[in-house]
Amino acid sequence: MGVNPFFMVGLLAAALGMLLVSAAGSAQEGDAVRGERAFQRCFACHSVDPDEPAKLEGPNLANVLGRPAAQLSGFAYSDAMRNAAAAGLIWDAATLNRYLADPDSLIAGTAMSAPPVRDAQERADLVAYLARSGPSRR
């Protein structure tokens, strides 16, 4: 039986993340308010509004935390993203953090061209903001 590489990486990253958080205190705790401002980096291509009417370049990010990759029907994902999904990639805080830090290092050949978010605090803020995005309020 093969080991799912994304599951193992996710587990290790989550464990490492817990260690880092406990070691560094609140330094890497995300702030959703700051994250909303940081989301301007993502705004051109992504929405967190589940009822977003515009057809954007990137997939909708409402309820993205905990969601398996490449799951939205009707969105034309890249082959690279579909392959990652087939290998078991799930969007949790650890995988999102890695993806934001360097998209290609997590998913080689991803269509997302956003520059790396080099600041760890800014990544944590973005993840906190995405965690806050929820179901439709309309």
Add this chain to the structure above:
Amino acid sequence: MRGLFMALAILAALSAPAQAQETKYYDLAKGDYPHDVAVGPKGEVWFAGQKAGIAGRLDPNTGEIERIALGKNAAPHGVIVGPDGAPWFTDGGQNAIVRVDPASKDVKVWPLPPERMPYTNLNTAAFDARGRIWFTGQNGIYGRLDPPTGEMQVWDAPKGRGPYGITATPAGDIWFVSLAGNYLANVDLETGAATVYEPPTKEQGARRVWSDSKGRLWISEWNSGNVSVYDPATKRWQQWKLPGASPRTYAVWVDPDDKVWLTDWSANAVVRFDPDKETFASFPSDRPGANVRQLLGRKGEAWIAESGTERIRVIRYR
């Protein structure tokens, strides 16, 4: 039956990989991630190293590559060569227009006014006939900088987010397209007001635009997989689907002979469209996942930025 064979033969000819006169690849440093590319007056090739935050300069004769840091947090998306022969960058990371002096390599930065929008996701730029540089910001703005005075103006784009490619016609008019807004727009060079023109295909995803020698606007449509053209003189649209089952048309450049060069992510190929014959010729990359986001050249040379393989490619054609 004979008719069927003829039709199949014609179809095959329309979409078959073309024989380039010469194609060559230049490897870049890992992490450079060339987003856009432009050719200078001496044939030097500039690229926007988006993830490394650099201006890259390639000497095609020697293969030598020079890398110039643009500043802290730099992440250049677009590059064009201005009327002064210098490369000009739309730098999303610094939220600024950036010029590199081609001789001294000095870097000059014009930040956008942050109070309007701290991060506009700057995209591409074009010069008008008066030497002012116009630019798009994908978060929903477009703007104008007069380099000698430093005066900069920024306007909200129709329909908000989406402004992407921008081009100047031979007469110096400025047009841009909106990827999320699905339109072509012409700006009033003095007031900055934008007039929207809707392509016939709904939700086509107009990503980039380039003018031909007659001022017709050629558009790469990401969602529809079309190339379309708008002629301001006749107010007429035309569009053609690229070859293949589900093309994804990303970039467009019109060469000095008015042949239309495009990139298709589904086919992993550069595609040349002949508007007179209404035929396509395909130039596939020699590696998968080239992810070509832009191409630009001069007579006889199409220069191509392969962001996915981190290479610059040239196709020399007749």
